[in-house]
Amino acid sequence: MNVKKFKKGVKSKLSKNFASIEFDCSCKKCTETLIDLDHVIKLQKLRDDLGSSIKINSGYRCPEHNANIGGAKQSQHVLGTATDIVVKDMAPDEVADSCEYFKGLGRYDSFTHIDSRDRISKARWDNRSKKEHLPKGPSNEEIDKMLQDIEDDLLK
């Protein structure tokens, strides 16, 4: 985890395709945005792999806003490690299938939740109205290996 604070409403470039403003909390009160830059690296990898633009529906949530919308108390959004995304011309299920290297992966009808939680164990959940195929996905060890490979690639 490499969480940094950014000024809300200001467009700071984070990677080739992402800027801090896209992660801003949607409330009208808070003034700073927490973003895990390690999560952004993986998000950029996803963007490169898919070759399609990614819209962030929800990134950072300040504790107050998270409580107001009934978010989970331990929400990764509050820590700055989570994004709910929609990929242009791709169904959320298809997107989720490409996101197995994220520690946290939640399937929803209209978006995909991905997070880079600082935990040993992965988290997988299905909030779709029709729960169809839910792939078993990689093991914790396999995810760690994928993350290590991503890191190694960056150092090349």
Ligand SMILES: [Zn+2]
């Ligand atoms: Zn807020």
